[in-house]
Amino acid sequence: MFSVRCLAPLASAALLLALPAAAEEAVCAPVAKVPLERHLRQLSLDLLGRPPTMEEYKAFQAKGSVTADDVRKMMKDESFYTRMREFHRALLRxxxxxSVQGNGDYRVSGTPLSFAGNNSNALRGGQSQRCDGEIAQDACKANPQDPHQDNSTPPACRDAQGVPLPVSYDYDPNFYQCRPLDxxxxxxxxxxxxxNALKANATYGKYVNFCDNRYNGTAGKSVGYLCLPDPNKNTTNVLVPSPATGVITAWVQPGGGTGLRLDRCGFDISKDSSGKDLPLGKWRPQTGCVQREGYVTTTVQPYWSTTTEPVKVCAVEAQDRPTNPYTGESCETARFNGDRSCGCGDKMRRCEVSDVHTARVAAFNEEPLFITDSVVRNDEPYxxxxxxRRSYVNGPLSEFYRQRQGVGVFSVKAPADNAVLPAVTYASTTQWSEYVRDSTHSGVLTTPAFLYRFPTQRARVNEFYEAFLCKHFAPAADASLPPPDDACNRENNLAKRCGCNYCHATIEPTGAHWGRYAERSALFLSPDQFPRLDVKCRDCALNGDTGCGGECSQYVMQAFDGDGANSLGLLKTYLYRTADEEKNIEGGPQALVRRMMETGDLERCTVKRIWNEFLGRAMTAEEQRLYLQTLSQDFAKNNHSLKGLIEQVVMSDAYRRID
Incomplete structure (x- = not known):
């Protein structure tokens, strides 16, 4: 099956008729086209992701051809939109x-629900240590864990502000060797x-303060353990008892030396390592001790729960405070899980379980694909x-934004006010609702999936150039470097540093379009909260203070070059910026897209992407000469209809020919 195909197939018929016969023979050649059945199979696989049915084969055989109307009908099938979602999933990666690890420090588990990560060091004195699941917090004096010891009853269950205090303690195996009595x-x-039997013994009763009742799973009951400094560790095997005779209350360095000291465990968490009182609102577990608070029982279910049964929660995690009641520090930041006054919040909203993290990440991954699907489905300008600004949320995302969940794992600003965000219940993972984000947003380029997947301004520029402009950053073939001792090599501004400037002269000003989005997060740095210059952070840096607060992490806090302190307190994204680049920061990604629309690069790259997707290979140089400009121009004239572009590609001779 052959037909005559000109190498300039999109040229006008008038031009062809004007050519002399010899010239026509020079530019036209017979092209072998695939049979109808194979063409139909190609179209069905490429557009719908499946081979044709037998009924479809018979219908087209009877019809004798595949027309543009047939292609348009295929592109209304739901399978086509599924196919396009996968195309965009790969394009956007x-x-x-x-990119976002499920941090166990913000995860609760077990019964009672409890943190079990590194943060339990700050809360209880040992990594992965939970609260006491046998003692109710507000009945802490009813059933002391170690009644054989002096001062075995907690002096109080909570402090003056209601912060839970320890109700029991164990000796830390990092310092002690604990062996069961038998x-x-x-x-x-x-x-x-x-x-009690050990206490009554004249010889070994001196160890009574270090006899620790704890639950033994093998015995199925509470068993006494004798905990003495671990003789197998260099830090503890030198310790001697104090006092030297009588009931021991501490283990100290021999000869009164300085160094590690292990006092008998108790309930006090108000002292620093030297024994001095800590400021109000600060707590520190005693060295060598795991000091546990108790549990509370609540009928308020965690947001991820599917039951209505009462829930046991560790008393620290069960709290819901916006700030530390003593220091005023926020509980709505990642620091909350190390502050025993904060807690997980209402319905445990600040915390998560493993399945919650999985559901959130899956939802973030899908959000950009719902955006692209809506544009393609509605045949909007591509x-x-x-x-x-249109976007979509399902249950996990709606709850995440509306309830300000996951503050320790995800650094994301809600894309709209709660009045605008659709209210979707957490369990509704497949129900997606449309809404309009605020004016700071720009398509897929400001979704958490994009910002976390490409965590720096430079990475975001690189993805934009590769995916939408089909350009890659590489130095020119004739690029050269100056001698090693050239001052240009020490230039901190990569847009000017010799060698680096080949790429960064473009990357740096383009990256400024994401300047209001924090790196390694999806947090929008609003000008009212993050001004160009923060005097507080500048003064903090000038004073050499390392505890300047979380917001100052977004500012220049150390002088790196000759301008010395002039850049201190400057929002990092403004460092080395020209006046035009500062306009890019305020214009955001939308300004970048508008600028690229004027160059034609977006159209040309999209044509190349669609060609590669449906022909299974890149355009050859000859095909670029013959097709690229015309397809790009038609794409623009056709209101950037992706469906229209796909139709032109799959109806072209190049798509049907036998190579």
């Missing part, structure tokens, strides 16, 4: 599974039925995917 033990200091 919309997968942040490896009348059949071979070691004489362990041959006791319980801690580059709306880069500029529209």
């Amino acid at each position: 919309s997968n942040i599974n490896g 009348v059949n033990a071979t070691e004489p200091e362990l041959k006791f039925a319980d801690c 580059f709306n995917i880069l500029t529209t």
Whole structure:
């Protein structure tokens, strides 16, 4: 099956008729086209992701051809939109599974629900230590864990502001070797039925303060353990008892030396390592001790729960304070899980479980694809995917934004006020609702999936150039570097540094369009909260203060070059910026898209992408000469209709020919 195909197939018929016969023979050649059945199979696989049915084969065989109307009908099928979602998933690399790790420090688990990560060091004195699940916090004096010891009853269950205090304690195995008491033990200091029997012994009663009742899973009951400084560790095997005779209350350095000291455990968490009182609102577990608060029972279910049963929650995690009641520090930042006055908030909104993190990440991954799907489905101008404020939320995202969840894992500003955000219940993972984001947003370019997947301004520029302009950053073939001792090599501004400037002279000003979005997060740095210059952060840096607060992490706090302190307190994104680049910061990604629309690069790149997607290969140089400009111009004239572009590509001779 052959037909005559001109190398300039999109030229006008008038031009062809004007050519002399010899010239026509020079530019036209017979092209072998695939049979109808194969053409139909190609179209069905490419547009719908499946081969044709037998009924479809028969219908088209009877018809004798595939027309543009047939292609348009295929592009109304739901399978086509699924196909386009996968195209955009690959184009945008919309997968942040490896970019946002499920941080166990903000995750609760078990019964009672409790933190189990590194933060339990600050809260309880040991990593992965939970609260006491046997003692109700507000009945802490009813059933002391170690009644054989002096001062075994907590002096208070909560402090003056209601912050939970320890109700029991254990000796930390990082410092102590704890062995169970057993009348059949071979070691004489362990041959006791319980801690009371040890206390009554004239020889070993001196260890009573270090006899620790704890639950033994094998025995199925509480068992006494004798905990003495670990003889196998260099830090503890040198310690000696204090006092030297009588009941021991501490283990100290020999000869009164300075260094590690282990006092008997108790309930006090108000002292620093030297024994001095801490400021109000600060707490520190005692060295060598795991000091546990109790639990509370609540009928308020965590937001992820599917039951109505009462829930046991550790008393620290069960709290819901906006700030530390003593210091005023916010509980709505990532610091909340190390502050025993904060808690997980109402319905545990600040915390998560493993399934919650998985559901959130999956939702973030899908959000850009709902944006692209809406543009393609409605046949809107294609580059709306880069500029529209329209977006979508399902249950996990709606709850995340509306309830300000996940503050420790995700640094994301809600894209709209709660009055605008659709209210979708957390369990509704497949129900997606449309809404309009605020004016700071720009299509897929400001979604958390994009910002986390490409965590720096430079990475965001690189993805934009590769995906939408089909350009890559590389130095010119004739690029050269100056001698190693040239001052240009020490230039901090990469847009000017010799060698680096080949790429960064473009990357840096373009990256400024994402300047109001923090790096390694999806947090929008609003000008009212993050001004160009923050005097507080500048003064803090000038004073050499390292505890300048979380917001100052976005500012220049150290002078790197000759201007010395002039840049201190400057929002990092403004460093080394020209006046035009500062306009890019305020214009955001939308301004970048508008500028690129004027160059024609967006159209040309989209044509190349669609060609590659449906022909399974890149355009050859000859095909670029013959097709690229015409397809790009038609794409622009056709209101940037992606469906229209796809139709032109799959109806072209190039798509049907046998190579």
